[in-house]
Amino acid sequence: MNEIAWIPLIFVTFLVIATIGLGVWVQRSVRSTSDMYVAGRSVSVSMNSAAISGEYLSAASFMGVAGMVMKFGYDVLWYPTLYAAGYLFLLLFIASPLRRFGAYTIPDFAEGRFSSPVFRKIAVIFVLAIGLFYTMPQMKGAGVALVNILHTPYWVGVVLVGAVITFNVALGGMKGITFVQAFQYWVKMFAISVPVFILFAFVGGYHTHMGTFGNEGEAGKALPRFHDDYQITYKPVAPANSITFPGSVTGTFANGAEVAVAPAKKVPADADPLPVEALVTSGLPAQTVVREISGKEVTLYIFKAGASFTTTDPIAASRGGQPLLVADAHGNPVPLMVPAKLTVYPPGGQDAVVIKYARGEIVPNAPADKTWLEPFGPLTNKYGHPVLYTYSLIIAIVCGTAGLPHVLVRFYTNPDGRTAKRTAFWVLVLLGCFYIFPPVFGALGRSMAPQLYAVVGGSYSTDSVVLILPKILNQNVAYLGDILSGITSAGAFAGFMTTFSGLLVSLTGALAHDIYGNMVNKRATPIQKLTAFRIAAVIAGTLAMLLGTFVENFDINMMVGWAFAIAAASYFPMLIVSVWWRKASATGAAVGMLGGGMAALTAIVSTMLADKQVLPALASWYAQNPVWRTLAEQPAIWAVPLALFLIYFVSLATPTAVPADIRHKMLVLHAPEELNLKDEYIKDEPAPAR
Amino acid sequence: MNPVPTEAVRTDLNPERSMDVHSEQYLNVVMVTQLRLSLKLSAIFVAILLGLPLANFYFPEIMNTRILGFTATWLFLGVLFYPLTWLIAKIYISKSLAMEHEIASWAMWPGEEAK
Numbered sequence: 035m036n037e038i039a040w041i042p043l044i045f046v047t048f049l050v051i052a053t054i055g056l057g058v059w060v061q062r063s064v065r066s067t068s069d070m071y072v073a074g075r076s077v078s079v080s081m082n083s084a085a086i087s088g089e090y091l092s093a094a095s096f097m098g099v100a101g102m103v104m105k106f107g108y109d110v111l112w113y114p115t116l117y118a119a120g121y122l123f124l125l126l127f128i129a130s131p132l133r134r135f136g137a138y139t140i141p142d143f144a145e146g147r148f149s150s151p152v153f154r155k156i157a158v159i160f161v162l163a164i165g166l167f168y169t170m171p172q173m174k175g176a177g178v179a180l181v182n183i184l185h186t187p188y189w190v191g192v193v194l195v196g197a198v199i200t201f202n203v204a205l206g207g208m209k210g211i212t213f214v215q216a217f218q219y220w221v222k223m224f225a226i227s228v229p230v231f232i233l234f235a236f237v238g239g240y241h242t243h244m245g246t247f248g249n250e251g252e253a254g255k256a257l258p259r260f261h262d263d264y265q266i267t268y269k270p271v272a273p274a275n276s277i278t279f280p281g282s283v284t285g286t287f288a289n290g291a292e293v294a295v296a297p298a299k300k301v302p303a304d305a306d307p308l309p310v311e312a313l314v315t316s317g318l319p320a321q322t323v324v325r326e327i328s329g330k331e332v333t334l335y336i337f338k339a340g341a342s343f344t345t346t347d348p349i350a351a352s353r354g355g356q357p358l359l360v361a362d363a364h365g366n367p368v369p370l371m372v373p374a375k376l377t378v379y380p381p382g383g384q385d386a387v388v389i390k391y392a393r394g395e396i397v398p399n400a401p402a403d404k405t406w407l408e409p410f411g412p413l414t415n416k417y418g419h420p421v422l423y424t425y426s427l428i429i430a431i432v433c434g435t436a437g438l439p440h441v442l443v444r445f446y447t448n449p450d451g452r453t454a455k456r457t458a459f460w461v462l463v464l465l466g467c468f469y470i471f472p473p474v475f476g477a478l479g480r481s482m483a484p485q486l487y488a489v490v491g492g493s494y495s496t497d498s499v500v501l502i503l504p505k506i507l508n509q510n511v512a513y514l515g516d517i518l519s520g521i522t523s524a525g526a527f528a529g530f531m532t533t534f535s536g537l538l539v540s541l542t543g544a545l546a547h548d549i550y551g552n553m554v555n556k557r558a559t560p561i562q563k564l565t566a567f568r569i570a571a572v573i574a575g576t577l578a579m580l581l582g583t584f585v586e587n588f589d590i591n592m593m594v595g596w597a598f599a600i601a602a603a604s605y606f607p608m609l610i611v612s613v614w615w616r617k618a619s620a621t622g623a624a625v626g627m628l629g630g631g632m633a634a635l636t637a638i639v640s641t642m643l644a645d646k647q648v649l650p651a652l653a654s655w656y657a658q659n660p661v662w663r664t665l666a667e668q669p670a671i672w673a674v675p676l677a678l679f680l681i682y683f684v685s686l687a688t689p690t691a692v693p694a695d696i697r698h699k700m701l702v703l704h705a706p707e708e709l710n711l712k713d714e715y716i717k718d719e720p721a722p723a724r
Numbered sequence: 725m726n727p728v729p730t731e732a733v734r735t736d737l738n739p740e741r742s743m744d745v746h747s748e749q750y751l752n753v754v755m756v757t758q759l760r761l762s763l764k765l766s767a768i769f770v771a772i773l774l775g776l777p778l779a780n781f782y783f784p785e786i787m788n789t790r791i792l793g794f795t796a797t798w799l800f801l802g803v804l805f806y807p808l809t810w811l812i813a814k815i816y817i818s819k820s821l822a823m824e825h826e827i828a829s830w831a832m833w834p835g836e837e838a839k
Contacts, residue, residue, distance in 0.1 A: 245793030
């Protein structure tokens with residue numbers, strides 16, 4: 035597996051060159067600061083809707099949704115659906131008033147709407163925080179994808195994507211990336227749809243594959259099985275080296291391994307003991323070693339090179355001889371079935387464990403058909419409160435979408451509020467067409483490439499289904515699979531590049547316009563402003579690349595989740611209130627935004643500290659209180675109302691902090707263009723002499 | 725400053741509902757009509773987003789009926805949901821733009837008089 039993947043390399047190289055070329059070509063027409071920040075407010079509806087969609091469809095949409103659908107099933111369908119629904123709420127409540135205000139950045143809007151320079155400073159902090167949290171997963175995606183294609187060190191992909199986009203943004207700003215993002219939307223649409231249709235022609239359609247997954251009686255218990263003999267590599271990092279066996283599986287340790295054996299589910303302390311010998315039916319080796327692993331002493335069984343093992347079918351847990359019952363996703367009592375879990379560590383001198391599985395063996399880590407196909411599966415039913423989890427996810431994504439500053443700022447590139455509305459409509463169409471496809475990859479992946487379940491996380495897990503699945507066509511037509519995989523690789527790269535370019539413009543705007551132009555040097559000349567934009571782009575780009583190199587072992591979804599939760603609980607309440615409620619005061623909006631955002635962030639960080647065992651007391655408390663655990667992991671359901679309540683009550687308590695000219699401001703936000711009331715908050719400046 | 729229309733008599737002014745553009749009354753009309761439309765259309769979505777998890781929870785047999793290989797709920801959430809967003813957005817755009825046009829015809833500038 036160590037040779038360079040030439041065909042994907044050619045596609046990705048072509049995409050990178052086209053991106054740089056477009057950037058240089060557009061740069062010739064960039065004349066003013068307005069071009070840099072809002073593309074001269076003159077982007078047409080068709081161009082802008084493709085650009086917004088291009089920016090929005092990140093690596094998470096392109097690779098992550100497909101991978102998660104394959105891994106968790108139905109529950110993940112909520113993600114793409116809600117990304118689209120979030121846009122609809124943006125259209126209905128925010129898009130056109132926001133555009134009519136005529137700012138350059140969201141902090142501009144916060145300052146102007148509430149006549150409060152302090153508010154700009156608070157808003158800038160959130161733009162930078164959300165932007166950087168959202169940047170890191172893009173960077174990680176780029177690094178990991180290039181590892182797959184070129185086998186370069188991880189940092190090479192980060193620096194490549196970072197440098198190309200920083201160059202484009204510094205040259206052409208918003209105007210430069212608008213063309214690139216629009217172009218790359220179509221790259222992504224092509225890259226996700228064409229391989230799917232070609233796959234359909236060879237292996238059968240979406241409905242055919244969905245039809246193979248059963249959900250009634252015994253058919254619902256079916257598990258994916260290896261289609262061929264496979265050697266799976268397990269690196270000694272959590273969670274990749276932890277393997278759950280949903281049925282009886284036989285495997286061979288090619289190079290030997292040190293193995294911890296445990297039940298895969300928590301068994302209540304008062305249940306009858308479940309001896310580890312029962313979990314491995316082939317018997318455990320006599321030789322053991324005790325090692326300290328994350329603060330605990332663990333007994334590891336030493337398997338020699340070539341030793342085989344067979345795990346048990348799930349064992350029914352019991353208490354006092356009676357079967358132990360637990361509630362299923364619908365609250366019905368079912369017996370608690372406990373599968374085996376092996377955590378594998380390489381023996382001395384090896385850097386990974388290799389397990390051979392024969393064709394026809396059950397694939398480890400895979401959920402059974404019924405749990406995968408039906409709602410309230412392994413994602414939302416993690417802590418036993420699936421409906422609560424689902425609702426909080428819904429609120430987080432819908433409100434988060436409507437509060438992401440890098441997405442909102444693109445609406446300022448429309449000529450007026452009317453075109454902002456039309457743009458949002460076409461964005462919905464373009465997003466909807468795209469989002470039908472990632473779940474298709476998830477479903478086809480489950481039936482055609484189930485070996486990807488065998489490792490959790492990392493380069494060869496379900497996360498890479500979009501890149502790996504098309505390769506199965508190599509057996510039908512020589513090189514066809516590689517070509518399609520090259521196309522999807524280029525699509526993934528377009529995902530990292532467009533989203534990062536939008537984030538970089540947003541971060542650069544915060545640094546150059548909000549901090550330099552409005553706090554440090556208010557009297558900057560147009561040429562100084564242009565230079566400041568370019569310097570800020572390089573600073574922000576370099577910072578993003580540096581952070582990107584540190585996050586190789588972070589979970590992409592966790593970082594995206596942070597960005598969404600903070601956006602949902604901070605910007606969304608602030609925006610909705612500023613647009614529709616006249617009595618909102620500067621103090622109220624600022625307190626609500628800070629309070630909601632910080633509360634959501636604290637809750638998420640607390641679950642992380644518990645998971646990483648930094649606060650073991652908190653971890654055990656969460657384990658006993660699954661409702662609180664769910665609420666902390668998905669805080670939107672309480673943090674968004676909290677922010678709204680804070681804004682409401684603090685505003686009523688501080689009526690003097692309501693801007694004096696509020697009626698005029700509201701009229702500018704809502705009045706139709708025909709009245710010519712348009713009063714751009716940031717006036718465009720004439721072009722600097724060249 | 726805001727340009728005041730130059731013609732002495734505006735042809736687009738609706739005499740029956742004309743009101744001063746800077747009045748409290750006009751601002752209320754502008755905001756309330758748009759907000760009412762947005763709330764009405766978003767109610768459809770709120771109903772779906774609140775109702776679908778409940779339907780999945782209380783009527784699993786119906787929601788998981790197989791249609792063309794899919795389950796009913798998968799077909800809805802994974803495929804049919806998107807055209808529904810397009811339809812609602814389309815209705816919103818056409819109504820909202822028509823409404824803006826009408827509201828603009830009620831605006832009366834200082835110095836103009838209702839007939």
